[in-house]
Amino acid sequence: MFTKLWVPVFAQIDIKxxxxxxxxxxxxxxxxxxxxxxxxxxxxxxxxxxEYTLDRGRIDEVRxxxxxxxxxxxxxxxxxxxxxxxxxxxxxxxEDVLKNQNNAATWISSDPDTCRPFxxxxxxxxxxxxxxxxPTQEQEFITLPDFRYETLDHDLRAGTIAVSGRCNSKxxxxxxxxxxxx
Amino acid sequence: xxxxxxxxxxxxxxxxxxLDAASAESIPLFIEGQHRDTRLEKDxxxxxxxxxxxxxxxKGCFVFxxxxxxxxxxxxxxxxxxxxxxxxxxxxxxxxxGIPVYKKGSGPDDDQSFVGCLQLLQNRETRDxxxxxxxxxxxxxxxxxxxSVEGHYRMYxxxx
Numbered sequence: 001m002f003t004k005l006w007v008p009v010f011a012q013i014d015i016k017x018x019x020x021x022x023x024x025x026x027x028x029x030x031x032x033x034x035x036x037x038x039x040x041x042x043x044x045x046x047x048x049x050x051e052y053t054l055d056r057g058r059i060d061e062v063r064x065x066x067x068x069x070x071x072x073x074x075x076x077x078x079x080x081x082x083x084x085x086x087x088x089x090x091x092x093x094x095e096d097v098l099k100n101q102n103n104a105a106t107w108i109s110s111d112p113d114t115c116r117p118f119x120x121x122x123x124x125x126x127x128x129x130x131x132x133x134x135p136t137q138e139q140e141f142i143t144l145p146d147f148r149y150e151t152l153d154h155d156l157r158a159g160t161i162a163v164s165g166r167c168n169s170k171x172x173x174x175x176x177x178x179x180x181x182x
Numbered sequence: 183x184x185x186x187x188x189x190x191x192x193x194x195x196x197x198x199x200x201l202d203a204a205s206a207e208s209i210p211l212f213i214e215g216q217h218r219d220t221r222l223e224k225d226x227x228x229x230x231x232x233x234x235x236x237x238x239x240x241k242g243c244f245v246f247x248x249x250x251x252x253x254x255x256x257x258x259x260x261x262x263x264x265x266x267x268x269x270x271x272x273x274x275x276x277x278x279x280g281i282p283v284y285k286k287g288s289g290p291d292d293d294q295s296f297v298g299c300l301q302l303l304q305n306r307e308t309r310d311x312x313x314x315x316x317x318x319x320x321x322x323x324x325x326x327x328x329x330s331v332e333g334h335y336r337m338y339x340x341x342x
Contacts, residue, residue, distance in 0.1 A: 134280070
């Protein structure tokens, strides 16, 4: 009998299954907060420069040019810009963390070189769900290391803050694993 | 390549998913068109699906679309006016982000193995969301409230 085979595509990545976080460089347990993206998005671009050298007009040699840092941008749901400083238990806001101020003033840069400007790791945790019993539930953690913002676009009408900046890294660090059993 | 069993497996898996959710709250669930006597049922769900739509978006990669609709019916109850809303909540909560599809059935192709994952569509631009509509008391003489809960799903399958 003719057998039909197919490969299940488990689940296309979906921002609704992806939690976005920021982590500092505190060891062994880093400070972290969840980024409320709302209806926004997170994008990152890995770039590299490839130089093509011609030999008397013909394509010949190829080499990699100067390294290029990753571009990162994401949106925030704008509730408050700064955290409530009346209580030490109140978590900082994302903007406090990015600026290393107020409730995030004690956060330690993710970049071990303390002479450099403050940086944090941005982490996207993709944990797809397909109901109880579905096989091979895997997850993937995407870390964008040492992110420093360059632009904060505040939009009062939309109630959002658009953050863009770069990472001091060429590529994201990606770890894929099985989801822990529940 | 297409498989004749796909629509049946999808429907069977979806039926089982919503049956489990309704049974957990002791609410009977019927399939649209199924013969039943509901005269003594104070509350029940009726499941209806439209689709699946089938589209080969690239060689061997199929995208399925499925519309799932649950009619919620509750007898009017003077001691608990929120009854219909409670049951609507049960139905809406069953619209999980993912519903696994298995080769359910007792035929030669039905080995109960995993086929794929139906993913709930939630998108403001395409008006995809879990939608609740209340129809109220459907007839002056009949003390019955009706509502519907609807959601749209998508599944990818890559054939070899």
